[in-house]
Amino acid sequence: MENSEIVAAFDKVAKLRGWEQLHTAKNLGVALSVEVAELNRHFQWREDADIHSLMQSENAKEVSAELADIQMYLCKLAEVLGVNMDLALRNKIAENERRAREVVNGGAP
């Protein structure tokens, strides 16, 4: 899904519920931290091997739903902040690659 579609779907539900005025940058930032923690509750006391079996179980649905919640709040927050996610990603990826090459090339000329 395109980010604009995700935001449109998010806003549609917010409007039905009368929640629009709650979706400020500050509240959305807290919501993101809460959703990430809800995701981490599934992983919290497990080894990585157990997380693999978790994803073969009935609970995989809940994990997927948490990932979707995080994606929705992230897209909405970017919109509220006026951030173009595509541009933000391209800049960050370019910076990460530049840094990785610096490290790999060490002090070489």
Next chain:
Amino acid sequence: MENSEIVAAFDKVAKLRGWEQLHTAKNLGVALSVEVAELNRHFQWREDADIHSLMQSENAKEVSAELADIQMYLCKLAEVLGVNMDLALRNKIAENERRAREVVNGGAP
């Protein structure tokens, strides 16, 4: 950017750095929580009006970079877990709409 492009760019840097084996579901979940907190550090002591001016300032770049980091870890985590984000989003959006309509329609027939 497509999620697959984001993951490819993420993996490229991880390979250059030798970080691939660190990117387990559990570690990526913690990384997500850390990146969300780094985002929230910008909002932490501000009112929403001040967040608007933050986004007109030099610091807007850092905020955009944090959003990009969250997006990258989220895409990578979905890949590690074998979650199709498009499907996860469509299911969650459908559920949110259904719930919103139930609330709006109350006990009506």
Next chain:
Amino acid sequence: MENSEIVAAFDKVAKLRGWEQLHTAKNLGVALSVEVAELNRHFQWREDADIHSLMQSENAKEVSAELADIQMYLCKLAEVLGVNMDLALRNKIAENERRAREVVNGGAP
């Protein structure tokens, strides 16, 4: 309660449940982040005035329980890491006071 009493009570329950080996530093750090998010769920969409009324309601009990959970995980984590909390607090308070005085005194001699 003293930190040592809190850790003893925590360990007693862990032993009854057979959870001792789960209480590694890394897992306890994730548990802390999850408990803090469970606390923040109560505040997430509220104004500070509404948080005051929350604390007059039935839900105050749940908020208190989340604070207690955070305190228990924090004491246990300090123990696992071998950190003397009293010393850590005295050092941090001294540093915070020193920094505050520097700011207040500005560049004055």
Next chain:
Amino acid sequence: MENSEIVAAFDKVAKLRGWEQLHTAKNLGVALSVEVAELNRHFQWREDADIHSLMQSENAKEVSAELADIQMYLCKLAEVLGVNMDLALRNKIAENERRAREVVNGGAP
């Protein structure tokens, strides 16, 4: 240190800095989540064995300082919310013990 001493030290610095009005329940909750993430940054890509060596290194000081920050925000938040931490702890410990015994005793008469 007693919680009241911790809060007094916290308030002294806040007064010197003119930060008192920032310390609302909502902001303190976000501050807690940010400090916990700063702690988790130290553990994020490490195995538990590496965390042990971390605590033998120079960085142990920073970890201790993060624990102290979490403790200070927690005490201040409890005060702002009007929660008696000792009582909250005793209630939560009693509940945890009760639940552990139920599980241990299973369905036995």
